[in-house]
Amino acid sequence: MRRQREAVAADRAAGVDWRQVAASLDERGYATTAALLTSEECRRLAALYDRDEVFRSRVVMQRHAFGRGEYKYLRYPLPNIVEALRQAIYPRLVPIANRWRERLREDGRFPPALGAYLAECHRAGQERPTPLLLKYEAGDYNCLHQDLYGPLVFPLQLTVLLSAAGDDFTGGEFMLVEQRPRAQSRGEVVHLRQGEAVIFPVHHRPVEGTRGPYRVTMRHGVSRLRCGRRFTLGIIFHDAA
Numbered sequence: 394m395r396r397q398r399e400a401v402a403a404d405r406a407a408g409v410d411w412r413q414v415a416a417s418l419d420e421r422g423y424a425t426t427a428a429l430l431t432s433e434e435c436r437r438l439a440a441l442y443d444r445d446e447v448f449r450s451r452v453v454m455q456r457h458a459f460g461r462g463e464y465k466y467l468r469y470p471l472p473n474i475v476e477a478l479r480q481a482i483y484p485r486l487v488p489i490a491n492r493w494r495e496r497l498r499e500d501g502r503f504p505p506a507l508g509a510y511l512a513e514c515h516r517a518g519q520e521r522p523t524p525l526l527l528k529y530e531a532g533d534y535n536c537l538h539q540d541l542y543g544p545l546v547f548p549l550q551l552t553v554l555l556s557a558a559g560d561d562f563t564g565g566e567f568m569l570v571e572q573r574p575r576a577q578s579r580g581e582v583v584h585l586r587q588g589e590a591v592i593f594p595v596h597h598r599p600v601e602g603t604r605g606p607y608r609v610t611m612r613h614g615v616s617r618l619r620c621g622r623r624f625t626l627g628i629i630f631h632d633a634a
Contacts, residue, residue, distance in 0.1 A: 402477035405429050406485055414592060415489050418549075420509075422571050422579065422598055422611060426551075426587030434474055434589050435555040439624040441472065449521065454535065458526050460614070462533035464627075466525045475524050478553075479628050481506040486549045486592070486630075493548055496599040496606040503547065507630065510547065514632040519543040523629040526555075529565055529618045532545045537570055537612035539596045542633030551592045554585040555624040563619030568589055573600065582616075595629070 409426050417424035430438070441447050442465065449468035454460040467475065484505055491502050504510050514520070523542055527535070540550060556562055567583040585592045593613060599606040615623075 402429075402474065402481040406478075406481040409485070409494070411485050415492075415610075418489060418592065418594075419574070422593055422609075423569055423580065423583060423593040425583065425585065426519065426590045426592065428586070429478060429553055429590050430474070430555070430588040432557075432587055435624075436472070438472065438526065438626055439473075439555045442528055447472070448526075454533075460536040462527065462529040462535060462618075463509050463614075464525050466528040466633075467515040467522055469522050471522060471524055475626065475628065479524065480507050480629065482551065482628070483510070483547075483630050489547050491547055492541065493599050497608055499596075510630065511632060513566065514543070516543050517543065517634075519632045519634045520546055521633040523627075523631065523633050525627045525629075527615075527625045527627060529562070529615060530616055531620050532615040533565075533615075533623075535615035537568070539612055540612050540627070540629050541596060542629075542631060545631050547630035548595050548596055548598070549592060550595050550627065550629045551590045553588045553590045553626040553628070554587055555626055556622065557587040561562075561595040562618055562623040563620035564617055565623045566616045568614050568616055570614075571629070572612075574609075 410623065414424040437511065448465040448468060451463060451465045453463045487503050487505055519542060569581045569583065571579045585591060594611040597608045597610050600609050
């Protein structure tokens with residue numbers, strides 16, 4: 394079953410137009426994909442939320458002034474489909490991540506396989522898994538933030554919408570805000586259908602200026618849910634300290 398999941402995830406990752414993803418990330422600061430999960434897979438993942446044994450920790454946002462709602466970090470071993478997507482998508486993002494490093498004159502390169510990168514994280518003391526499930530109900534929202542868990546950071550992550558917009562919930566739009574030096578902030582609202590993903594920067598990205606590339610800061614969040622319940626899967630590629 395695990396090999397089957399890996400094959401399915403690899404096929405879905407192969408079906409994404411990664412050149413278009415790279416172009417969209419460079420131009421707009423995010424990219425969307427067609428469905429990476431079926432409706433049934435989305436429902437099964439959302440149903441895991443009530444199984445405490447699957448998770449390593451739970452965060453109630455209002456206790457930390459993060460917003461309203463809650464999320465849970467999955468424990469190792471990750472659910473098969475989450476592990477398969479993480480393994481299949483990482484190598485597709487590495488060329489973009491390494492190109493961004495070069496443009497920003499940052500040292501080092503990301504290895505081509507996720508296992509090698511996670512080994513680097515673990516040697517640095519970042520050993521806790523970071524993929525998570527998030528749950529929002531009416532009135533909940535997520536403040537603008539960055540998912541930084543230690544000195545080692547893979548610069549791209551993705552969020553998969555597990556619920557059906559319009560049927561399961563209204564409101565709750567995914568938001569990105571970009572802060573350029575000495576300029577006003579620019580916001581984007583990203584609409585997804587069930588199973589689709591948005592790929593976006595963890596903390597910054599390069600933008601071409603008159604004197605060459607410069608760094609802009611990115612934050613993401615979720616607007617207030619008007620009604621219903623919204624589940625999402627977050628896949629982050631660096632582990633946490």
